[in-house]
Amino acid sequence: MKFFEKVCFGFIVTFLLLCVTGVDNAISIIGLSIICTAGVSLVMWVPLWWLVGWIVVAIYQAIAKPSQGDRDRPVNPIKDANQQALVNYMKLAKSKGFSDTQISTRLRVEGWGNEEITEAQQLLSNNVR
Structure with a gap:
């Protein structure tokens, strides 16, 4: 002020x-x-x-x-280090211009489950750090 x-x-x-x-x-x-x-x-x-x-x-x-x-305060807090790593990866991929579909497809190929990917996308949309 x-x-x-x-x-x-x-x-x-x-x-x-x-x-x-x-x-x-x-x-x-x-x-x-x-x-x-x-x-x-x-x-x-x-x-x-x-x-x-x-x-x-x-x-x-x-x-x-x-x-x-x-x-x-975020609605869905990050549960563990794996989820944090997943959110960080998705942020990085989005900053490089990849779409949500491209990111999800790549994560499924690497062995991540649909539920984990969906939760991470929700956290990312809630601006979790």
């Missing part, structure tokens, strides 16, 4: 916290401190707003992250 966005979040949160004493007081505190110092108090306010915004964003990301991680 960019600096300006964090400053905006920080301003909103700081303003809302100052509103505990009343909206008029919050406006007065921020507004008068900026006006009376000809903007010099922004040297204090902007870093404070950025820090508060950074904290709010960090807390939000920490809370939201576990639910996003579940979507990234």
Whole structure:
């Protein structure tokens, strides 16, 4: 997230916290401190707003992250080293331009079973690493 966005979040949160004493007081505190110092108090306010915004964003990301991680998890995890080797072979063959049919045919000739090949294709389509 960019600096300006964090400053905006920080301003909103700081303003809302100052509103505990009343909206008029919050406006007065921020507004008068900026006006009376000809903007010099922004040297204090902007870093404070950025820090508060950074904290709010960090807390939000920490809370939201576990639910996003579940979507990234592969549906069919790789069972063993043989299956990993098979998936790696299929990735390599696809990167060289071979079709699924060509890859499957070659694997059957080499002794791989249909079920193993199908599982590996599903893993590959689910972007398993």
